[in-house]
Amino acid sequence: MTTNAELLARRQAAIPRGVGHSTPISAARAENAEVWDVEGKRYVDFAGGIAVLNTGHRNPAVMEAVKAQMELFTHTCFQVLMYESYIALAERLNAIAPISEPAKSVFFTTGAEATENAIKIARAATGRSGVIAFTGGFHGRTIMAMNMTGKVVPYKKGFGPAQPEIWHVPFPVPQLGVEVEDSLKYLNFLFKADVDPSRVAAIIVEPVQGEGGFHQAPAELMRALRKICDEHGIVLVADEVQTGFGRTGKMFAMEHYDVAADLICVAKSLAGGFPLSGVVGRAAIMDAAEPGGLGGTYAGNPLSCAAALAVLDVFEKEKLVERSNVIGQRIKARLEAIQRRNDVTPIAAIRGPGGMVAFDIVKEPGTDIPDAEATKRITTAAYEKGLVLLSCGVYANTIRILVPLTADDKVIDEGLDLLEAALAA
Numbered sequence: 001m002t003t004n005a006e007l008l009a010r011r012q013a014a015i016p017r018g019v020g021h022s023t024p025i026s027a028a029r030a031e032n033a034e035v036w037d038v039e040g041k042r043y044v045d046f047a048g049g050i051a052v053l054n055t056g057h058r059n060p061a062v063m064e065a066v067k068a069q070m071e072l073f074t075h076t077c078f079q080v081l082m083y084e085s086y087i088a089l090a091e092r093l094n095a096i097a098p099i100s101e102p103a104k105s106v107f108f109t110t111g112a113e114a115t116e117n118a119i120k121i122a123r124a125a126t127g128r129s130g131v132i133a134f135t136g137g138f139h140g141r142t143i144m145a146m147n148m149t150g151k152v153v154p155y156k157k158g159f160g161p162a163q164p165e166i167w168h169v170p171f172p173v174p175q176l177g178v179e180v181e182d183s184l185k186y187l188n189f190l191f192k193a194d195v196d197p198s199r200v201a202a203i204i205v206e207p208v209q210g211e212g213g214f215h216q217a218p219a220e221l222m223r224a225l226r227k228i229c230d231e232h233g234i235v236l237v238a239d240e241v242q243t244g245f246g247r248t249g250k251m252f253a254m255e256h257y258d259v260a261a262d263l264i265c266v267a268k269s270l271a272g273g274f275p276l277s278g279v280v281g282r283a284a285i286m287d288a289a290e291p292g293g294l295g296g297t298y299a300g301n302p303l304s305c306a307a308a309l310a311v312l313d314v315f316e317k318e319k320l321v322e323r324s325n326v327i328g329q330r331i332k333a334r335l336e337a338i339q340r341r342n343d344v345t346p347i348a349a350i351r352g353p354g355g356m357v358a359f360d361i362v363k364e365p366g367t368d369i370p371d372a373e374a375t376k377r378i379t380t381a382a383y384e385k386g387l388v389l390l391s392c393g394v395y396a397n398t399i400r401i402l403v404p405l406t407a408d409d410k411v412i413d414e415g416l417d418l419l420e421a422a423l424a425a
C-alpha cells in the first residue's frame with residue numbers, strides 16, 4: 001500500500017515548495033462530503049477543494065453529464081468549433097446573475113483568468129487603466145491577479161515589480177479597526193493623492209472576502225462603491241469566485257445588496273469540480289473587447305460546461321440555496337455552544353452569511369488577539385482526527401467551513417464533533 005508519508009516524500013523531491021499544502025494527506029477517492037486517503041482512512045471534508053464542491057464530490061448528476069459529453073467530444077476549442085453547452089450556460093448565467101441590464105457571459109478556466117479578464121473588459125470598455133482593489137482581497141496568483149490581491153506574503157513576495165496603476169484601499173473589518181467610513185475616506189485620499197477617478201477603469205471587490213477571512217462587505221460600502229462608480233464611469237467588478245453558487249445563502253452574494261455590480265467573476269463551485277471560470281456582465285461592457293481579445297485554448301471546456309449545466313440543475317432540484325442557510329445556522333449554533341465552553345481553545349467572531357461560516361482563534365477568551373500558531377495546531381489536530389479543515393485570514397487565525405451544501409446533517413454534525421474535539425485537544 002502507498003502511504004501518505006511516501007507520497008509526501010516523493011512530492012517534496014519532485015514538486016517545488018512554492019506549491020503549499022495544508023495537509024500531508026493524499027486522496028484516493030471521495031463522495032459528496034467524505035474523502036478517503038491512500039491508507040484507507042476516512043475524512044469529513046469541510047474544505048470542498050477550497051469552495052469548489054458546493055454540490056459535493058462526484059455529484060451523480062454532474063458525473064452523468066460529464067460522462068455523456070465524454071462520449072461525444074472533449075475538446076474543440078470554442079473559438080474554432082463552438083458547442084451548445086457553452087452557449088446554454090451563458091444563457092442560464094445571464095438569466096440568473098444579479099446584473100441590472102441584459103447580460104453576456106464569457107468562460108475561462110481558472111479564477112485568476114476570470115479576474116484578469118474582467119479587468120481587460122473594464123479597460124476596453126472605459127479606455128482607462130487604473131484598478132482599485134482592497135487590502136486582504138484575493139484575486140488569484142497570475143501576475144495581474146496577484147497584484148490585485150491585497151496580501152504580500154506569500155502571494156507577491158519575490159515575484160517582481162508591482163503592476164502599474166493598481167491601488168489598494170483598506171477593506172472594512174471592525175475586528176481590525178477599519179470601518180466603512182475609513183475605507184471611503186482612504187479612497188477619497190487616493191483620488192486626491194494618486195489617481196484622478198477619471199483614470200480608473202475598475203474597482204474590484206469580493207462581497208465576502210474569502211482568503212482574507214470571510215469578512216462581508218457591509219451594504220453601506222457596496223452602495224458607496226456603486227455611487228462612486230456611477231459618478232466617475234468606473235466599472236464595478238464583484239469577484240464571486242469563492243462566494244458564488246449558493247455559498248452565502250443566495251445564488252450570488254451580490255443578491256445580498258440593493259445595488260448591482262457591472263461585472264461578476266465566477267469559478268470554483270460553478271462546475272462542481274471541473275475547471276471552469278467566467279465573467280458575467282452588462283452586455284454593453286462585455287462587448288467592448290475586440291474579437292479575438294478574449295478566450296483561450298481550453299476556455300469554457302465542453303466537459304466543464306456540461307458539468308456546470310448539471311450543477312445549476314442540482315441547485316434547482318435540491319434547493320441548495322435554501323439548504324446553505326440551514327447549514328449555516330446549524331454550524332453557527334454549534335460554534336456558539338463551543339464558544340461558551342471555557343475548557344477549549346478560545347474562539348471569537350463567529351460570522352459569515354449562509355453556509356459561508358468562519359471564526360477566529362484568539363489568545364484569550366473575549367479578546368480578538370489572533371493566534372496563528374494555535375490555528376495551525378487545530379487544523380492539524382482536525383485532519384489527524386478525520387476532518388479536512390482550512391484556515392485563512394490576514395493573520396492566519398481564521399477557521400473557515402466550506403462543507404458541500406449537499407452534505408446531510410449527520411455528516412455535518414460528525415464534522416462539528418471532530419472540530420470540537422480538535423479545539424479541545
Ligand code: PMP
Pocket residue numbers: 050109110111112113115138139140141206210211239240241242243267268
Ligand atoms: N478570486 C477569489 C475570490 C478566490 O477565492 C480565488 C481562489 N481562492 C481566486 C480568485 C483565484 O482562483 P484560481 O485559484 O482558480 O485562479
